[in-house]
Amino acid sequence: FLIQIMGNQVFVTQVTGSTSIQAADSTAINGSITPTDKRIGFLGLGLMGSGIVSNLLKMGHVVTVWNRTAEKCDLFIQEGARLGRTPAEVASMCDITFSCVSDPKAARDLVLGPSGVLQGIRPGKCYIEMSTVDPETITELSQVITSRGGRFLEAPVAGSQQLSNDGMLVILAAGDRTVYEDCSSCFQAMGKTSFFLGEAGNAARMMLILNMVQGSFMATIAEGLTLAQATGQSQQTFLDILCQGQMASTFVDQKCQNILQGNFKPDYYLKHIQKDLRLAISMGDTANHPTPMAAAANEVYKRAKALDQSDNDISAVYRAYIH
Amino acid sequence: FLIQIMGNQVFVTQVTGSTSIQAADSTAINGSITPTDKRIGFLGLGLMGSGIVSNLLKMGHVVTVWNRTAEKCDLFIQEGARLGRTPAEVASMCDITFSCVSDPKAARDLVLGPSGVLQGIRPGKCYIEMSTVDPETITELSQVITSRGGRFLEAPVAGSQQLSNDGMLVILAAGDRTVYEDCSSCFQAMGKTSFFLGEAGNAARMMLILNMVQGSFMATIAEGLTLAQATGQSQQTFLDILCQGQMASTFVDQKCQNILQGNFKPDYYLKHIQKDLRLAISMGDTANHPTPMAAAANEVYKRAKALDQSDNDISAVYRAYIH
Amino acid sequence: FLIQIMGNQVFVTQVTGSTSIQAADSTAINGSITPTDKRIGFLGLGLMGSGIVSNLLKMGHVVTVWNRTAEKCDLFIQEGARLGRTPAEVASMCDITFSCVSDPKAARDLVLGPSGVLQGIRPGKCYIEMSTVDPETITELSQVITSRGGRFLEAPVAGSQQLSNDGMLVILAAGDRTVYEDCSSCFQAMGKTSFFLGEAGNAARMMLILNMVQGSFMATIAEGLTLAQATGQSQQTFLDILCQGQMASTFVDQKCQNILQGNFKPDYYLKHIQKDLRLAISMGDTANHPTPMAAAANEVYKRAKALDQSDNDISAVYRAYIH
Amino acid sequence: FLIQIMGNQVFVTQVTGSTSIQAADSTAINGSITPTDKRIGFLGLGLMGSGIVSNLLKMGHVVTVWNRTAEKCDLFIQEGARLGRTPAEVASMCDITFSCVSDPKAARDLVLGPSGVLQGIRPGKCYIEMSTVDPETITELSQVITSRGGRFLEAPVAGSQQLSNDGMLVILAAGDRTVYEDCSSCFQAMGKTSFFLGEAGNAARMMLILNMVQGSFMATIAEGLTLAQATGQSQQTFLDILCQGQMASTFVDQKCQNILQGNFKPDYYLKHIQKDLRLAISMGDTANHPTPMAAAANEVYKRAKALDQSDNDISAVYRAYIH
Incomplete structure (x- = not known):
């Protein structure tokens, strides 16, 4: 290229x-x-x-x-x-x-x-x-x-x-x-x-990869926030520290804020990011390319769907970690 | 709190x-x-x-x-x-x-x-x-x-x-x-x-969670970059698009740039992020808290270590996806 | 029922x-x-x-x-x-x-x-x-x-x-x-x-679940055999012990024997078990049912496919663990 | 050898x-x-x-x-x-x-x-x-x-x-x-x-690998049984078919029977198999050997522990799939 x-x-x-x-x-x-x-x-x-x-x-x-x-x-x-x-x-x-x-x-x-x-x-x-x-x-x-x-x-x-x-x-x-x-x-x-x-086809491919990354990021953030809570740490402080560092982004900030406020109003449907993960994994399948992070994330979103979070925002994957 | x-x-x-x-x-x-x-x-x-x-x-x-x-x-x-x-x-x-x-x-x-x-x-x-x-x-x-x-x-x-x-x-x-x-x-x-x-103990807990998030983010980015390549997309364009969106961060930008330049000089040792993931998973273990994203990431880093990337930067996890 | x-x-x-x-x-x-x-x-x-x-x-x-x-x-x-x-x-x-x-x-x-x-x-x-x-x-x-x-x-x-x-x-x-x-x-x-x-449709569902179990079993066996080797244990002794216990089965015995003999002649194609895993995961997707073991196995088989094992027996997933 | x-x-x-x-x-x-x-x-x-x-x-x-x-x-x-x-x-x-x-x-x-x-x-x-x-x-x-x-x-x-x-x-x-x-x-x-x-040290190594395999097998069986149910199939028929095939073993038969009878009386504690998985993963860590199946299984057992199944039999991992 x-x-x-x-x-x-x-x-x-x-x-x-x-x-x-x-x-x-x-x-x-x-x-x-x-x-x-x-x-x-x-x-x-x-x-x-x-x-x-x-x-x-x-x-x-x-x-x-x-x-x-x-x-x-x-x-x-x-x-x-x-x-x-x-x-x-x-x-x-x-x-x-x-x-x-x-x-x-x-x-x-x-x-x-x-x-x-x-x-x-x-x-x-x-x-x-x-x-x-x-x-x-x-x-x-x-x-x-x-x-x-x-x-x-x-x-x-x-x-x-x-x-x-x-x-x-x-x-x-x-x-x-x-x-x-x-x-x-x-x-x-x-x-x-x-x-x-x-x-x-190229735009579909690129978009699926971007959404795959977004889906894995979101699940990772939810995993961090819940592990903080499970080990007695303040979730707000966790977010404050995260936002001081190099991983700070609009995405991390907004999604964490919404989770801390219990606001799961859909900005992008959880069921749609799960669909995107599925399609990205399948695309990797066709290309014989392993995607273990996406595969793990996909399972967490499936759990969230089983908990009736399909029509909530992708940040509702948080609930798969606390139920 | x-x-x-x-x-x-x-x-x-x-x-x-x-x-x-x-x-x-x-x-x-x-x-x-x-x-x-x-x-x-x-x-x-x-x-x-x-x-x-x-x-x-x-x-x-x-x-x-x-x-x-x-x-x-x-x-x-x-x-x-x-x-x-x-x-x-x-x-x-x-x-x-x-x-x-x-x-x-x-x-x-x-x-x-x-x-x-x-x-x-x-x-x-x-x-x-x-x-x-x-x-x-x-x-x-x-x-x-x-x-x-x-x-x-x-x-x-x-x-x-x-x-x-x-x-x-x-x-x-x-x-x-x-x-x-x-x-x-x-x-x-x-x-x-x-x-x-x-x-x-609280600082150790918080730091392990932050590094767990960082380790999972890094593996996810590598997964995205390699899937782009495996499906015929330009990695540079993938990065350009990523940096236009809400997930843009110093971390994403720097790590991708380094990968695209083949520069894996350690800024933080890969073996250390793997150690941090292990300790974070173990902390989740003690708290009976599942961490499937970290568990998946940990396995990718272990593969990277088996490929002699221990003393390279964490971004060298990229190599676990292409070998 | x-x-x-x-x-x-x-x-x-x-x-x-x-x-x-x-x-x-x-x-x-x-x-x-x-x-x-x-x-x-x-x-x-x-x-x-x-x-x-x-x-x-x-x-x-x-x-x-x-x-x-x-x-x-x-x-x-x-x-x-x-x-x-x-x-x-x-x-x-x-x-x-x-x-x-x-x-x-x-x-x-x-x-x-x-x-x-x-x-x-x-x-x-x-x-x-x-x-x-x-x-x-x-x-x-x-x-x-x-x-x-x-x-x-x-x-x-x-x-x-x-x-x-x-x-x-x-x-x-x-x-x-x-x-x-x-x-x-x-x-x-x-x-x-x-x-x-x-x-x-019921036979397809049942068969996919059976093959999903088989695919995960096979990957698990390969994981055990290779971890034995990686930690300095005899793979043959590992198999001998396995066959003394309650997990002994024709499947475990034959697949291990073939692996130890380096015989990966197809009895069931690796690419087919990977296809079955994909379809079973997708079926779980439709049913909002997480299948984390199958998801992990699927990624291992994808790696095996990337290593040109598609037309070998499912036991060739072993090679995904040693390369 | x-x-x-x-x-x-x-x-x-x-x-x-x-x-x-x-x-x-x-x-x-x-x-x-x-x-x-x-x-x-x-x-x-x-x-x-x-x-x-x-x-x-x-x-x-x-x-x-x-x-x-x-x-x-x-x-x-x-x-x-x-x-x-x-x-x-x-x-x-x-x-x-x-x-x-x-x-x-x-x-x-x-x-x-x-x-x-x-x-x-x-x-x-x-x-x-x-x-x-x-x-x-x-x-x-x-x-x-x-x-x-x-x-x-x-x-x-x-x-x-x-x-x-x-x-x-x-x-x-x-x-x-x-x-x-x-x-x-x-x-x-x-x-x-x-x-x-x-x-x-060799016996510990070998035993951990055996128990790792057992833990992954058990989680796989539970995944199969619950996916059968989630897709409208008879769990008993699933077991009958499984026992007709080459994967039949005392282990598969007994654990499935117990699950179908809702009998989770400990024959081997769930918390102990989870501990064994953790130790086996850690052993793989030391050897730079990825164990993705064990890592996935470990997370399922952690969920089961969070559901208070620690002192039940390992087969109670079934409950991590239905809650």
Whole structure:
């Protein structure tokens, strides 16, 4: 790999013989965005999707929304969004349709199911999968979309509900580079940086690895906090010391604070980080690469799920250590 | 626990009935230190000890040094230190003797062995154990020192060779509070903050938990970097993305940079973090508290040790993932 | 559950209200088998399939075989088997078609792919899936076969190449009970016992759990043998002592013997036990049930795969401990 | 290593240059034992010690017993044993003193504590440590006993309360071979086989590895049984199938039966197998040998201990999987 930085752009070049086959790009954090005049569709108004759509609207995009439970759309319609009745309708009405749902099965159903996206895809239309799924699902979706003449980009995001609301997500894109360029105003609206990582599947791979690291970090923090308590130490002091050292990070600070306050309101669902760990482990499996830390973390999250923490924040893995 | 912050002091109060039995203190980062006029002894000039002694000398302390391999003392004698021939001699010549060695056995031998510290302890003399050891060892050392009329403090440090050189360590102290106060100029010289955590053993407990977290973080980072490579992703891009997100920290950044540069020069020995993990797991054992992340990490470090990485930096755990 | 034993039959009854919805059956080890006059098809002549087909032929069944690499069929044609050109042809020529392939993808492709089984299925025809796959795959195959009027049974087997050759497999069957009864002479030919476990999917679940236990046992044995060596003990004496105690079993004895002789000829492929562990862990995932032993074992097998042991026996996990 | 079998004797020979430095021996299961006329002492009447002493008495040995809680001695006094008031007294009154207590600390205290064995040791007296402890403890005890002119043997046993009662233990001995020979009638009375493994420490090592394997097997079995339940399968059928296959063993059968009956009466204490796992992991640590299965098992047992299962049988690890 060759990495070149020019202005706010990062070019990741994988040298195969003498040909560059990948390039990366990073858009700026920018108050003055000129919104694309293309019609934008958005499927899925969960923790992440809601903030993204708000920011798209705020920056002047024309957005048609759809959600499995339709009531969630009302708020966005009041903010100026249009209502799509089915994924197929949204895809056929819009130039660029984004999807942001919970897992590989939901992402696949949205495209392939009855009244699915595929029925609305025509040559030239763009479909952008923002869900964090496995590379195989991305490959499959890319194939079916392009087989109908559509253009496909994957663009999973690193972040949380808060960062989504703040338009500060980090976006990992891969697939059709022209789609990436066509929706640059969208990515500027929702994120602080975006990376273009080459062929479809690479963003899924990278995102799963990042979330794997996050899941293992979170379990480790919970393990530290509970061991402090179990050995008679102050958890607050433990956090104070941790925040004085080199491991200090926004993540460590916020998650610990929330745990100490007993606040497990979801910023990122525990069930989703467990799904990400599972997919990352499986990706390691395919690559014959051991991931013992992720494997250990995955078991702790499974215990947390058995304790009914699925719909709480990932920090609720803490409870797997005290029950 | 009750935590009160007054100026740059943190008081950790554990309420038992109505009596406060613990207090914490944090000294300022302070250019103008008035060095104590007490004679300081220092045993152990390893990665951490060397930087500490330099800073003690720089801030005007009178320091007598001893090291198992005597040549290491020369440099410090040139900087103004005196030479002690045995641990016993240092302890008997000095008012306050610090020790900073590699593991519980070395710490115990230094005190109890032939020509050991214990033979130089007289009523009123202070002994400060800075090695990261288990709470049982601290309890034992505290007992033997105080049984001779000595005063005992444990003061393990969080940090690395670099932070030690920079006088930016975080110091966790526990034991005899009067010792903590008597050597405040020493702690100011070597660290950016110090915490006083109550009875002897608490600092060992807290330090082991911190290092357990650090060890698991490090293994997780190595797991992420290697999985990126195994799945065809750029490790540099992985790091760039990581550093854009909430998990960004000095630790993540420095360790990844070093790995990408193939630089495994020890800032903290891999064999020592493995020892710390072992001791933390054992502490969890005593408390009937599962530590599955630490247990997984410990096995990865054991593999790294089997690959001859003991004397490299903790980041060399990376090699356990690629061999 | 209610378990009743009558003669050599085991009835597993799950009481829901007052209705029995499951029943189990166990066929005898029986030298005098009257072979069914139904035409038998067999797809997949790997380690397990080869022995099964030999025993079907020996006991007088009329068998048509197909294998992805056709040369493997020759031997069986010499023993009296007929050759099928495609899975579709075998299914359409035979009354009862068995399949025994390596993993869920291969099992699904065999049915759904070009010239696949599905194209040969007509009302009344029986399809018996003997591959060890996940319950979801079984459910899917069951649905497509029955949607064409076919009758579906799953019948994964516990055992090894040796037991397959000896006709001593243990067969777990579930799905359409009439199929189970129609091919009882086949099961008598290949196995020492068969269990009927109710609705399709149950045999896959049970088999995955059994193989999960086997995979963890095998990794544990390898861990013991290598720790013996690493601490200066005789591995042979370790085995001798193990075989004197209550943990003694054919499995422990044979696997240890093979390891001590450096014989890793596949009796059951290492890559297959790793696949089974993965599927069992995933099944636990769906059920929110932690499986930390399987998770640890899975990582050890992944390391063994990275060391090129995929096509060796499961006992080659030993090598993951010594490299 | 060279292994020779002559009659019922096994000779383990480690060839260093041309000198044999180890030898192993196996005594027969023998109804007609001629009891030694040496006076036998026995310290520790727990699960294992009780059965051993009964068998020593039954076979005609003269035995003096001591136990921390003296009431347990009464039963044996009725059977003909004499009462010792302190470990020191027993050691000074007897020619050969056995000890069988719970962990390294108890074993060390018994010898080194007030009124300890050491005070009764005179030149020629034999001390046999039967507790399962770490090799370091054995080395230490061997040194102190021999420094007083005593003769030292370690002789930990593989088995359970039932096997102890039945005189069917497997004995691993190492240390002073003359002691091993002098008490052969004792080993014949309590065990079905004994092995002599060379220098002191080897029996501890071998026993820890065996118990490590046992602990991992037990956790694996519990994981299988609970996953069966969590996925709707009959646990009894699971056991039936397991017992038809090559993994069938007395251990698997008995432990599963007990679990299915909810019988967790201790045959071997859960807290002791956890202690053994801890010591085995630590031994691997010293040898730089990863033991990921044992590490995973250890965490499950720690959870079981947190659920108050310490004084139940090892099979109570089952409860860590269902709570």
